[in-house]
Amino acid sequence: MTLAYTPFIDAMSVHDYWYLLIVPMAFFLAVGYKAVRCPDMKKYPQAVLSFTVQILGLMLLLAIAFTIVIGYVLPMLAPMPV
Secondary structure (H helix, E strand, O other), X not given: OHHHOOOOOOOOOOHHHHHHHHHHHHHHHHHXXXXXXXXXXXXXXXXXXXXXXXXXXXXXXXXXXXXXXXHHHHHHHOOOOO
């Protein structure tokens, strides 16, 4: 089966690990953004790493906030009928 794999035609089975793809996505977004916006290329690697950590941190905070809102706040505002 591995010999028959053709990239860009057959999708990879990463359904169990989809959340790990946020790390390379955040990294490559930071690389592209900082390549345009970084005024000093000597600070480019540090700026990319810093921006990647900021993206991942914000995504984590958003996930926590949405979990709290959906799991605790909304059930208090609109309880399920019994």
